[in-house]
Amino acid sequence: MPELPEVEVVTRSLKRTIRNHKIIKITVNNRNLRFKLQKNFEHILKNKIVKNIKRKSKYIIFDFDNHFYAVLHLGMSGTLHVPSKKKITNLSFYSNPVLPKKHNHIIMNFKNFKLIYNDPRRFGYFKILNSKYEFDEYFTRIGPEALDKSFNLIYLKNKIKNRKKNIKNFLLDQKIVSGIGNIYANEILFKSQISPMKSVKKLTLIDLDKIIKFSRITLKSAIKFGGSSIRDFKSISGDGGSFQTKFKVYDRENQKCVKTKCKGIIKKIYISNRSTFICNFCQK
Ligand SMILES: [Zn+2]
Structure with a gap:
C-alpha cells in the first residue's frame, strides 16, 4: 500500500506531467x-484545466481552481501511468511486465498524452469536491500531517x-x-527506541520529542529516496523507490539489530494484525 512518501513521489511526478x-x-x-x-464524473471534468496537483496526507488533489477539486486515493494498489512512444511507463504489478488492461479503470485524455488510473484491487477512488466548505469538511476527519508544524509536542501531549x-x-490512527x-x-x-507495545500513557516528553x-x-528521507518499492508501488514514471534498502527494522526478522553495541x-510480532518488527533489547 502506498504510504505518504510514495504518494508524495507520485504527486510530484504527476504535477510535472499534467499541471x-x-x-x-x-x-x-x-x-x-x-x-x-x-x-x-467524466462530464464534470471534461474541458477542465488542472491548475495544480497537491497532496494532503495520502490523498492526491487535482486542483481545478475556484475551489473545484478531484481527490484521488490510491488505496492498496492504485497507480497512475502516462504511456508514451518513447518510453514504456506501463510497468509492472507483482512482477508482471505488462500493465493489465482490464484494471485500467479511468483514462483521462489530454491533448498530447493520456493518464491511466489502474487499480487491480480497486480499493482506490476518486471524489469530486466542489466548494471550499466541502473540501475543508472532507479533510477535517484526518489529523495533522506528520511533516506539519502542527504535529508538535503540545499537540501530542494533549x-x-x-x-x-x-x-x-x-x-497509525489517521x-x-x-x-x-x-x-x-x-x-x-x-529509531526512537520505543517499544511499539508501550501504552501512550507511559510516554515521557522525551519520548514524544523523539517520535x-x-x-x-x-x-523526509523516504521521499528523498523515491519511496519504498515493496510489493506493487511504482511512481508515475514507472521507477521504483529505493527506501526499502534503508529499512532499519521493517522486514528484518531474525536479523541482528543495526544499533551499535x-x-x-529483530522479532516479528503482530499488533492489530499488522506485522510489527521490534528489537526487544533497545526498544523499551
Ligand atoms: Zn537493538
Whole structure:
C-alpha cells in the first residue's frame, strides 16, 4: 500500500506531467472502485484545466481552481501511468511486465498524452469536491500531517491524555496524525527506541520529542529516496523507490539489530494484525 512518501513521489511526478493541461475527454471502464465513481464524473471534468496537483496526507488533489477539486486515493494498489512512444511507463504489478488492461479503470485524455488510473484491487477512488466548505469538511476527519508544524509536542501531549492505546496503533490512527503507515511506524519507533507495545500513557516528553523528530526524519528521507518499492508501488514514471534498502527494522526478522553495541535480534510480532518488527533489547 502506498504510504505518504510514495504518494508524495507520485504527486510530484504527476504535477510535472499534467499541471496546466486541459482534460479533453475521460473514459471510464469501471465505476466500481472502493466508492462508486459518481455518475457524471467524466462530464464534470471534461474541458477542465488542472491548475495544480497537491497532496494532503495520502490523498492526491487535482486542483481545478475556484475551489473545484478531484481527490484521488490510491488505496492498496492504485497507480497512475502516462504511456508514451518513447518510453514504456506501463510497468509492472507483482512482477508482471505488462500493465493489465482490464484494471485500467479511468483514462483521462489530454491533448498530447493520456493518464491511466489502474487499480487491480480497486480499493482506490476518486471524489469530486466542489466548494471550499466541502473540501475543508472532507479533510477535517484526518489529523495533522506528520511533516506539519502542527504535529508538535503540545499537540501530542494533549492527544495522549486519557488514552490506553499502544503507541504503534496511536501513530497509525489517521485522525490523530495523518500519513504514517505501517512500514514507517515500525521505523519511527525503532529509531526512537520505543517499544511499539508501550501504552501512550507511559510516554515521557522525551519520548514524544523523539517520535516527532524521527517521524519527520524518516518520512523526509523516504521521499528523498523515491519511496519504498515493496510489493506493487511504482511512481508515475514507472521507477521504483529505493527506501526499502534503508529499512532499519521493517522486514528484518531474525536479523541482528543495526544499533551499535546492541546484541538484539529483530522479532516479528503482530499488533492489530499488522506485522510489527521490534528489537526487544533497545526498544523499551
Ligand atoms: Zn537493538
